[in-house]
Amino acid sequence: MTIQFGTDGWRGIISEDYTFSNVRLVAAAIADYILDRGEADKGLVIGYDARFLSRQYAESCAAVIQSMGVKVWLSDSILPTPALTWQVMDRQAAGGIVITASHNPPEYNGLKFKASFGGSASPEMMAELQTYVDKREASGVPVLPPVNSEPITLFSPREAYLDHVRAMLDADVLKSMRGKIVFDCMHGSGAGYCAALAKSYGLDLVELRNSVNPSFGGISPEPVMKNLGALKEVVLHDRPMVALATDGDGDRIGALDEKGRFINAHQIMALLIKYLVEKRGWSGGVVQTLAVTELIRRVAGKYGLKLYETSVGFKHVAQLMMSEDILIGGEEAGGIGVKNYIPERDGILLGFLLIEIVAAYGKPLGMLLGELMAEVGRFYYDRTDLHLTAEQKERLVAALRAMPPVELDGLKVLSVKEADGWKLTLEGGWVIFRASGTEPIVRIYSEMNDSDLLKETLRKAVRYAERA
Numbered sequence: 001m002t003i004q005f006g007t008d009g010w011r012g013i014i015s016e017d018y019t020f021s022n023v024r025l026v027a028a029a030i031a032d033y034i035l036d037r038g039e040a041d042k043g044l045v046i047g048y049d050a051r052f053l054s055r056q057y058a059e060s061c062a063a064v065i066q067s068m069g070v071k072v073w074l075s076d077s078i079l080p081t082p083a084l085t086w087q088v089m090d091r092q093a094a095g096g097i098v099i100t101a102s103h104n105p106p107e108y109n110g111l112k113f114k115a116s117f118g119g120s121a122s123p124e125m126m127a128e129l130q131t132y133v134d135k136r137e138a139s140g141v142p143v144l145p146p147v148n149s150e151p152i153t154l155f156s157p158r159e160a161y162l163d164h165v166r167a168m169l170d171a172d173v174l175k176s177m178r179g180k181i182v183f184d185c186m187h188g189s190g191a192g193y194c195a196a197l198a199k200s201y202g203l204d205l206v207e208l209r210n211s212v213n214p215s216f217g218g219i220s221p222e223p224v225m226k227n228l229g230a231l232k233e234v235v236l237h238d239r240p241m242v243a244l245a246t247d248g249d250g251d252r253i254g255a256l257d258e259k260g261r262f263i264n265a266h267q268i269m270a271l272l273i274k275y276l277v278e279k280r281g282w283s284g285g286v287v288q289t290l291a292v293t294e295l296i297r298r299v300a301g302k303y304g305l306k307l308y309e310t311s312v313g314f315k316h317v318a319q320l321m322m323s324e325d326i327l328i329g330g331e332e333a334g335g336i337g338v339k340n341y342i343p344e345r346d347g348i349l350l351g352f353l354l355i356e357i358v359a360a361y362g363k364p365l366g367m368l369l370g371e372l373m374a375e376v377g378r379f380y381y382d383r384t385d386l387h388l389t390a391e392q393k394e395r396l397v398a399a400l401r402a403m404p405p406v407e408l409d410g411l412k413v414l415s416v417k418e419a420d421g422w423k424l425t426l427e428g429g430w431v432i433f434r435a436s437g438t439e440p441i442v443r444i445y446s447e448m449n450d451s452d453l454l455k456e457t458l459r460k461a462v463r464y465a466e467r468a
Contacts, residue, residue, distance in 0.1 A: 007313035011110030039094035043071030047084035049100035052214035067146035080250025082346035083161035089118030103222035118342035120315035174201040177359035179241030190250035223254025225262035246347030252334030257366025287329030298376035311420035
C-alpha cells in the first residue's frame with residue numbers, strides 16, 4: 001500500500017504520492033469510517049494551510065465526503081491547525097481534517113485527522129483509519145470527483161478561535177507588557193492571527209515572514225535554529241524583548257532569547273511549568289515523550305509534579321491529558337499542550353504565554369532560563385536528521401531491532417529501551433534513533449552533560465547509522 005498514516009496523519013511529496021486521486025481516496029475512506037460509526041450527521045470540519053494547492057485539496061476532500069452523505073463544514077480561508085481543532089470541539093463534530101504537512105519541506109503536503117474531543121487522534125483510531133484506507137486502495141477503484149455536487153457550507157475560523165485563545169490568557173499581565181515583540185510566522189498559517197491577537201492587548205508586536213509563500217523561502221517551516229536566520233537578524237538588529245516563531249500550520253513553538261540564542265521546546269516547556277505553577281497557581285502532572293530532556297524531569301521534581309513518559313507523538317500526550325490531571329505535556333519538536341484547554345498543541349497560544357512570562361517576571365526569557373538552569377542543572381541537547389535511502393533506513397532499523405550496539409565508537413552503552421525508537425543510555429546522557437514515519441529520514445536525538453561530548457556523541461551515532 002502506498003498511503004501510510006504516520007504519527008499524526010498522512011504526508012507525501014506533491015505530484016508523486018500526494019495527488020488529487022489519492023487525496024480523494026483518503027477522504028472517501030474517512031467518510032466510510034464516519035458512516036460506519038453512525039456519525040454522518042455530526043459531520044466533519046475541514047481546513048487547510050498555506051501550502052501549494054492546500055485549498056484545492058481541501059475543497060476536493062469536502063466534495064467527496066459530502067457526496068457520500070456526511071455533513072461538512074469547510075474553512076473559508078487559511079487557518080492554523082489548532083483553529084481547526086477548536087472548531088471540531090466547538091461544533092461537537094465527529095472529527096476534523098486539515099490539509100497540511102506541518103513542518104515538512106515545501107515539496108510535501110499532507111492530511112491530519114483530528115478526533116471529536118479536540119485533539120490528535122489516538123494510535124488505535126489512526127490504525128483503524130488505516131484499515132479503511134487500505135481497503136479502498138486494495139480495491140483498485142478510483143474515487144472520482146463528484147458530479148453536480150451541492151455547495152459546501154463555509155465557516156470563518158478566526159474570531160471564534162481567537163476568543164478561545166483569549167480565554168486562556170491573562171489580559172492584565174499582557175497589557176502591562178512593554179517592549180517590542182517579533183513573531184516569525186515562517187510563511188505559515190499563523191500569519192495574521194498573531195497580529196490580531198496582539199491588538200487585543202495593545203502589544204507592540206510585528207509579524208515576520210507573514211506573506212503566503214508555498215516555498216517557505218526555501219526552508220522547512222520548522223521553528224528550529226537552522227531555519228530562524230531571519231528572526232535572528234531582527235533580534236540582533238532591533239533588540240526586541242521577545243522573539244517567537246511558529247511552524248507551517250501554527251501548532252508548534254520556538255523562540256530566541258535577547259541575544260539571538262535558540263530556546264528549544266524543552267526549555268520553553270520548563271519555563272511554562274515555572275510560570276503556570278508560580279504565577280498562575282496551577283497544578284497537575286507533566287507528560288514528556290521519549291525524546292524530551294532531563295531538564296523537564298528536574299523541573300517537575302522541583303515543584304513536586306508527577307512525571308509521565310510516552311512514545312514520540314503528541315497523540316500519546318493528548319491521551320494522557322484527557323485521562324489524568326495534567327498541567328502540561330509536550331514533545332521535543334515544539335508541540336506543547338497545557339491544562340484548561342483542548343488537548344492540542346497550539347504555537348500561537350504558547351507564544352502569548354511566553355509573552356506573559358516576560359511581563360509577569362519583568363525579565364527576558366534568556367535570563368529566566370539561565371536562572372532556572374542554574375538551580376536544576378544544565379543539559380545539552382541536539383538533534384540530527386539523517387537522510388538515508390529506503391534500503392539504508394530498513395537496514396538500520398533491522399540492525400537495531402536484532403542487536404542494538406553495545407558501544408558507539410568507544411562510548412559504552414549502559415542500557416537500551418525500545419519504544420517507538422531506540423534509546424541508548426550512555427555515560428553522561430543518552431542517544432535515540434527514530435525512523436520518521438513521514439519522510440525518508442532517521443532522526444538522531446541526544447542529550448549529554450557536556451556540550452563537546454554532545455557533538456561527539458551525535459557524530460558517532462551518525463557514523464553507526466550510516467554503517468548499519
